Amino acid sequence: QESFKKPSQTRIIAVANQKGGVGKTTSAVNLAAGLAKGGLRVLLIDDDPQGNATTALGVEDRDSAPSLYDVLIGNRSLLSILRPTESLPNLYVAPSNISLSLVDVELADEADRRQRLRDSLQECLKDLHEHGNTIDYVIIDCPPSMSLLPINALVAANEVLIPVQTEYYALEGLSQLLRTIEAAKNSDNPTLEISTILLTMVSKNTNLSAEVAQNVREYFPEQTLRTEIPRSVRLAESPSFGETVITYEPRSSGAIAYRAAAHELAERAN
Numbered sequence: 716q717e718s719f720k721k722p723s724q725t726r727i728i729a730v731a732n733q734k735g736g737v738g739k740t741t742s743a744v745n746l747a748a749g750l751a752k753g754g755l756r757v758l759l760i761d762d763d764p765q766g767n768a769t770t771a772l773g774v775e776d777r778d779s780a781p782s783l784y785d786v787l788i789g790n791r792s793l794l795s796i797l798r799p800t801e802s803l804p805n806l807y808v809a810p811s812n813i814s815l816s817l818v819d820v821e822l823a824d825e826a827d828r829r830q831r832l833r834d835s836l837q838e839c840l841k842d843l844h845e846h847g848n849t850i851d852y853v854i855i856d857c858p859p860s861m862s863l864l865p866i867n868a869l870v871a872a873n874e875v876l877i878p879v880q881t882e883y884y885a886l887e888g889l890s891q892l893l894r895t896i897e898a899a900k901n902s903d904n905p906t907l908e909i910s911t912i913l914l915t916m917v918s919k920n921t922n923l924s925a926e927v928a929q930n931v932r933e934y935f936p937e938q939t940l941r942t943e944i945p946r947s948v949r950l951a952e953s954p955s956f957g958e959t960v961i962t963y964e965p966r967s968s969g970a971i972a973y974r975a976a977a978h979e980l981a982e983r984a985n
């Protein structure tokens with residue numbers, strides 16, 4: 716079993732794209748699992764009220780469990796809601812459910828509403844570090860919107876990873892996200908960078924998919940991972956078993972691709 720390179724500091728990566736269905740959640744959970752499988756200690760924060768990442772990581776009492784909602788409104792510490800995952804001992808999840816959708820309204824008048832996740836996360840990382848459990852990677856799965864939730868993620872993160880589905884309007888769809896990232900940089904988080912682009916749902920036999928992949932690589936030459944994620948039925952199936960494809964079907968093309976992508980991501984650490 717190969718060990719991945721440990722980053723010198725905790726890398727906090729927001730997985731974002733305001734378009735739905737491009738593979739954000741699939742990428743967040745499988746990259747998190749791939750990094751954990753590589754021997755690193757990983758925390759996945761489910762920042763989407765749909766709670767798909769929470770379910771995909773096997774949390775069965777999602778709708779009654781203490782969740783990120785309790786943390787953002789100030790009732791709980793992030794550390795107190797963390798759950799270990801069944802199949803990977805060094806992967807933890809901060810679960811979410813539909814109550815998270817109330818945050819926009821409930822925090823509307825709070826001066827620190829954009830920094831709540833950052834502040835809770837920093838406190839949590841410090842507590843874990845002091846107990847000898849330093850987290851190597853924090854992966855934040857963002858919802859497909861540009862509300863307060865993804866803004867909290869962009870303020871808490873030091874990097875953005877954008878999954879790009881290889882379809883016709885892939886790059887055009889990114890303009891709103893790029894503006895939101897600029898806004899987060901200018902207001903709260905000057906060192907935030909788009910570090911990584913991951914091409915998802917790539918179809919081997921279509922010219923369009925290859926053409927779009929080529930365009931994305933030209934536009935983001937440094938950021939785009941060499942590894943591309945192919946279309947794979949196993950990737951779509953594994954969440955319903957409460958597992959990532961990496962533990963559920965380790966030999967499938969999707970598992971192999973996400974492990975390679977996680978390895979590449981880890982190799983790029985300082």
Ligand code: ADP
Binds near residue numbers: 734946951952
């Ligand atoms: P998002 O979080 O951006 O909305 P998801 O990760 O939930 O996107 O993916 C959308 C749908 O596509 C889900 O049903 C998921 O299982 C499926 N999917 C994601 N990636 C792949 C892939 N590489 N091959 C096949 N299906 C995929």
Ligand code: MG
Binds near residue numbers: 739740763767857858
């Ligand atoms: Mg999602």
